[in-house]
Amino acid sequence: MKNKLMHLSNETMNIGFVKKVEALSGSSVRRCFQCGKCSAGCPMSTFMEHPPNRVVRLLQLGQGQRILAGRSIWYCASCETCTTRCPNKVDLAAIMDALRKLSWDADGPSKESYVQLANRLFIENIRTYGRQYELRLGAAFNMKSGQFLKDLMLGPKLISKGKLKMFHSKNKNIAEIEGIFKRIEEMRKKGEAL
Amino acid sequence: MTPGKKRLSYSYYPGCSLHASGREYDISTRALFKALNVGLKEVPDWFCCGATPAHNVDELLSLSLCAKNLSLAEEVEGDLAVACAACFSRLKTTQHHLKGDETKRKQVEVAIDGPAALNKPVKHILEILAREYGLGKLEESVKKPLMGLKVAPYYGCLLTRPPEVPELDDCEDPSIMEDLLRALGAEPVKWSHRMECCGANFTLSRPGVVLKLSNAILESARIAGADCIMVACPLCHGNLDIRQKEIKEAYGAPDSTLFGNIFGSELHGGSAPDQRDLPIFYVTQLAALAMGVASESLGFESVITDPKPLLRDKQLL
Numbered sequence: 001m002k003n004k005l006m007h008l009s010n011e012t013m014n015i016g017f018v019k020k021v022e023a024l025s026g027s028s029v030r031r032c033f034q035c036g037k038c039s040a041g042c043p044m045s046t047f048m049e050h051p052p053n054r055v056v057r058l059l060q061l062g063q064g065q066r067i068l069a070g071r072s073i074w075y076c077a078s079c080e081t082c083t084t085r086c087p088n089k090v091d092l093a094a095i096m097d098a099l100r101k102l103s104w105d106a107d108g109p110s111k112e113s114y115v116q117l118a119n120r121l122f123i124e125n126i127r128t129y130g131r132q133y134e135l136r137l138g139a140a141f142n143m144k145s146g147q148f149l150k151d152l153m154l155g156p157k158l159i160s161k162g163k164l165k166m167f168h169s170k171n172k173n174i175a176e177i178e179g180i181f182k183r184i185e186e187m188r189k190k191g192e193a194l
Numbered sequence: 195m196t197p198g199k200k201r202l203s204y205s206y207y208p209g210c211s212l213h214a215s216g217r218e219y220d221i222s223t224r225a226l227f228k229a230l231n232v233g234l235k236e237v238p239d240w241f242c243c244g245a246t247p248a249h250n251v252d253e254l255l256s257l258s259l260c261a262k263n264l265s266l267a268e269e270v271e272g273d274l275a276v277a278c279a280a281c282f283s284r285l286k287t288t289q290h291h292l293k294g295d296e297t298k299r300k301q302v303e304v305a306i307d308g309p310a311a312l313n314k315p316v317k318h319i320l321e322i323l324a325r326e327y328g329l330g331k332l333e334e335s336v337k338k339p340l341m342g343l344k345v346a347p348y349y350g351c352l353l354t355r356p357p358e359v360p361e362l363d364d365c366e367d368p369s370i371m372e373d374l375l376r377a378l379g380a381e382p383v384k385w386s387h388r389m390e391c392c393g394a395n396f397t398l399s400r401p402g403v404v405l406k407l408s409n410a411i412l413e414s415a416r417i418a419g420a421d422c423i424m425v426a427c428p429l430c431h432g433n434l435d436i437r438q439k440e441i442k443e444a445y446g447a448p449d450s451t452l453f454g455n456i457f458g459s460e461l462h463g464g465s466a467p468d469q470r471d472l473p474i475f476y477v478t479q480l481a482a483l484a485m486g487v488a489s490e491s492l493g494f495e496s497v498i499t500d501p502k503p504l505l506r507d508k509q510l511l
Contacts, residue, residue: 043407044403078250079391084356134210161495161498163215171241183305183307187254
């Protein structure tokens with residue numbers, strides 16, 4: 001992507017997408033003047049094809065699809081360094097959250113499906129058990145990502161140290177948690193929430 | 195607390211990790227509070243705050259889960275004490291956002307089917323120890339000063355960032371951990387990576403990222419001459435402690451194969467890198483140790499990088 005010419009046209013410019021990002025994040029993307037401070041402090045920018053400042057620049061140019069097609073948003077660690085240091089108060093961490101939500105909502109798997117898979121399993125655990133069940137999280141991730149042997153040596157060690165519980169009990173108020181998930185789904189269906 | 199005032203007492207939100215992979219943080223927090231005679235009562239039926247994955251893809255869900263937890267916390271008296279940096283950050287963020295955004299608050303109230311309780315102060319263990327209990331009183335309570343122990347205080351990301359949310363300390367140059375260590379008689383080292391990210395929850399999806407970032411943190415602490423690292427987050431602890439052996443294997447000394455001999459020494463500036471084990475302590479483990487709590491009740495048996503040789507060496511065991 002780095003050395004390719006970028007073509008801007010009515011077809012590639014999606015201002016509706018940018019407005020959605022601004023509404024979801026509560027942050028303006030137009031305030032950014034490309035000082036690059038966010039990318040300079042970003043611990044993950046070396047893993048990204050578009051470092052944080054370029055993500056904002058692409059948003060300013062209405063190039064949402066370009067961002068969603070890449071893996072930058074899935075390599076953001078949510079460490080908040082960018083938001084903390086931005087001289088123009090662009091909440092980049094919130095913008096990254098909004099972009100991930102839009103990718104999550106879009107059809108088809110994201111390019112960075114490992115992070116998305118981990119997120120999905122984490123949230124499933126909350127809905128099923130109320131709290132995290134780390135053994136299931138790790139095992140399900142390995143099964144579903146096809147990396148059956150990942151961290152294989154770590155499991156028994158952690159179990160012997162008492163750090164991984166073999167069994168997990170559900171929260172007593174699991175019905176209330178299910179209620180929260182259901183009501184959010186309903187609100188979205190009715191268009192009352194983003 | 196000045197003498198004559200009511201005894202300090204808190205409601206307590208441990209979070210998921212403290213009941214599993216970070217169990218020694220929970221054990222040592224309870225032991226420390228008992229030793230300081232500060233009350234700690236767990237919020238009944240609390241559930242997961244959603245941590246990073248929830249806000250990563252669904253902010254409304256994240257806010258709602260935290261708001262529900264905050265209203266559960268209302269049932270227990272006292273400000274809410276939180277040990278995990280991620281839970282602390284999420285609960286404070288929820289209060290901050292919902293106080294400032296009427297629309298979001300209304301949506302969350304629909305989701306949790308009740309009013310959002312936003313007024314209970316949420317406090318991290320560090321701030322309870324250093325500010326509410328007080329450094330002076332803490333220093334007076336020390337029974338076994340951590341003399342000669344060089345500690346790299348590691349803040350990580352979420353304890354201080356973004357500045358308007360946690361209100362714990364300066365977001366670029368905090369000092370609360372250093373102050374605490376001095377009060378305990380230990381020596382905080384000056385080092386470069388105290389606020390760098392460890393890779394956080396990429397430990398599940400992209401462990402390679404964690405190995406790279408955590409290696410830089412461990413290296414920096416070693417260069418600064420630290421004997422150990424002190425953390426206040428179960429995820430940081432997991433990445434630095436559980437994966438320390440893997441990190442060494444990935445970034446350690448040049449191997450003795452032909453290629454290793456030819457290229458290895460060059461890569462590492464001509465000398466083998468420092469390969470010392472660095473025990474990772476929770477802030478509550480070190481504080482409790484200084485308060486004279488028996489080491490058996492601090493969960494050292496659950497730690498992967500054994501801290502006992504170091505503690506014996508410094509005559510702290």
